[in-house]
Amino acid sequence: MSTRPFRADIVGSFLRPAALKAARQSHADGRLDAAGLKAAEDAAVADLVTKQADAGLRPATDGEFRRSWWHFDFFDFLDGVDIVELDHGIQFRGVQTKPRGVEIAGPIRFDPSHPFLAHYSALQETVAGSTGAVPKFTIPAPTVLDFRLEPDHITAKAYDGRDAIVDDLVQAYRDALAAFYEAGARYLQLDDTAWAYLCSETELAKARERGIVTDGIAERYAEILNRVLAGKPDDLVVTTHVCRGNFRSTWISSGGYEPVAEQLLDVVEYDGYFLEYDSDRAGGFEPLRYLPKGDKTVVLGLVTSKSGEPEDPSVVKHRIDEAAAFAPLEQLALSPQCGFASTEEGNVLTEDEQWAKIRSVVDIAADVWR
Numbered sequence: 001m002s003t004r005p006f007r008a009d010i011v012g013s014f015l016r017p018a019a020l021k022a023a024r025q026s027h028a029d030g031r032l033d034a035a036g037l038k039a040a041e042d043a044a045v046a047d048l049v050t051k052q053a054d055a056g057l058r059p060a061t062d063g064e065f066r067r068s069w070w071h072f073d074f075f076d077f078l079d080g081v082d083i084v085e086l087d088h089g090i091q092f093r094g095v096q097t098k099p100r101g102v103e104i105a106g107p108i109r110f111d112p113s114h115p116f117l118a119h120y121s122a123l124q125e126t127v128a129g130s131t132g133a134v135p136k137f138t139i140p141a142p143t144v145l146d147f148r149l150e151p152d153h154i155t156a157k158a159y160d161g162r163d164a165i166v167d168d169l170v171q172a173y174r175d176a177l178a179a180f181y182e183a184g185a186r187y188l189q190l191d192d193t194a195w196a197y198l199c200s201e202t203e204l205a206k207a208r209e210r211g212i213v214t215d216g217i218a219e220r221y222a223e224i225l226n227r228v229l230a231g232k233p234d235d236l237v238v239t240t241h242v243c244r245g246n247f248r249s250t251w252i253s254s255g256g257y258e259p260v261a262e263q264l265l266d267v268v269e270y271d272g273y274f275l276e277y278d279s280d281r282a283g284g285f286e287p288l289r290y291l292p293k294g295d296k297t298v299v300l301g302l303v304t305s306k307s308g309e310p311e312d313p314s315v316v317k318h319r320i321d322e323a324a325a326f327a328p329l330e331q332l333a334l335s336p337q338c339g340f341a342s343t344e345e346g347n348v349l350t351e352d353e354q355w356a357k358i359r360s361v362v363d364i365a366a367d368v369w370r
Contacts, residue, residue: 004134004187004237005272005297005333006058008365011241011305012138012189013070013339014063015346015354020044024344041066046126053131055355056362059187060133062123063341066115070191070342071140072100077114078172080106080156081145102145103153108168110175117183124184134187137180141190141240142173142228143221147197151211162212166224173228181236189239189274194221195264196244196276199255199283218263229269239272239299243338244281256283265290265298272297277319278304278337288327298327301337303361308353313364320368334365 016024023040026032032040045062052060067073076083086101120137127135146169149162159165180188197203198221204214229238242257242264257264257275265273265287273291276282277300291298300323302316316334323332340347340354 004059004136005239005274005299005335006134007333007369008057008362009059009274009299009333009335010052010057010061010136010358010361011274011301011335011337011339012061012064012136012191013341014048014061014065015340015349015351016063016065016344017044017047017351020065021344042122042126045123046130049123049126049131049133051355052358053133055358056366057358058134059136060123060127060131061136061138062119062126064138064339066119068344069100070138070339071144072102074114074116074139075102075145077111077116079109079111080104080168081108084153086150101153102149104149104156104159104165106156107158108165108172110172110179112175112179114176114179117179120180120185121183135185136187136189137185138189138191138241139176141192141194142169142224143192143194145169146221146224147194147207147212170224170227174231177228177232177236177238181233186235187237187239189241190225190270191241191243193243195240195242195260196255198260199257201255218260219267222263222267225268225270237271239274239297240268240270241274241338242276243342244276255281257287258283261287261290265296266292271295272299272333274299274301274335276301276337277323278302278306285323285326288323291327291331293328293331297331297333298323299333299335301335303334303336303357305336305338305340305349305354305357306347308349308356310353310356311360313360313367316360316364317368320364329369334361334368336361 020040023032023037027037044065048063049060072083075081082103082105083100084103124135127133198218207214275298302319303311336357
């Protein structure tokens with residue numbers, strides 16, 4: 001499949017190699033300057049791009065190697081958004097992240113000097129100079145910022161409550177998509193945990209305790225995202241990954257997609273959806289019936305990134321057949337369930353196991369979609 005998403009695709013992040021981890025630590029300790037860190041990152045990304053091509057992938061990401069977090073690094077460079085210390089982290093099963101959160105301290109704007117634009121350009125140059133693959137770049141969805149925002153962390157005088165930030169947040173993302181397009185991007189992915197939380201009664205209860213109005217929230221998020229996507233160029237493919245939590249191989253959200261499937265798959269104008277289906281926490285494939293016939297693609301995350309244990313290809317193929325009972329096979333594809341390192345700590349598996357997973361995705365997809 002030559003269109004994006006590809007039959008064999010990836011969510012985005014990869015385990016950080018030892019040399020890159022050492023360079024980042026040296027930089028944090030003040031023993032390596034910014035130029036030295038960039039050189040280490042450039043070398044690691046170049047090696048990663050080659051390995052992705054060697055594994056048979058058409059898309060190529062930078063592995064999120066220049067980031068600490070999948071989301072906070074992007075938010076931190078939006079005007080008006082600060083990353084602040086909290087008294088708690090995000091609670092996963094048995095472990096918490098570092099205690100960080102977002103604060104709205106001023107009018108939200110997309111800064112045209114946002115460093116992620118340079119990160120994309122570096123990826124594009126690396127891909128063009130070596131493999132000729134299609135560069136794919138990931139950023140967090142605006143709904144993530146909205147859902148994770150604590151009510152008392154809107155300190156900007158310009159905003160009176162959560163709803164007041166929406167217009168500026170939408171415009172910031174429209175400006176971001178335009179800037180990435182101008183830089184040459186044609187394949188972007190908006191990573192999103194919010195939709196997975198909306199599938200979980202436990203997480204919805206926690207949201208209500210934080211002052212979030214959950215009645216009609218799926219409709220609210222669909223409207224926000226469609227406002228962001230409205231008017232995007234036809235040749236800019238924008239997908240989303242719905243993440244159920246991915247930190248050191250642990251997770252947060254359980255619950256099938258049924259509560260959000262109609263809004264997410266039918267109403268939101270994404271070109272593709274990377275949905276996690278590696279465990280029974282995701283429920284069955286029945287919600288895929290809401291995928292409208294046409295150009296939209298659901299990428300089935302049937303190969304887990306949370307452990308190195310290999311999947312049985314026959315089992316994965318059988319599950320693809322099960323999914324095809326609810327959505328046309330030609331509108332399905334395959335990927336790992338999530339990235340391998342949503343934060344720099346990474347999941348609990350080896351690099352060899354990571355690449356075995358990728359090769360398995362490529363081989364299975366080649367057999368299913370001949």
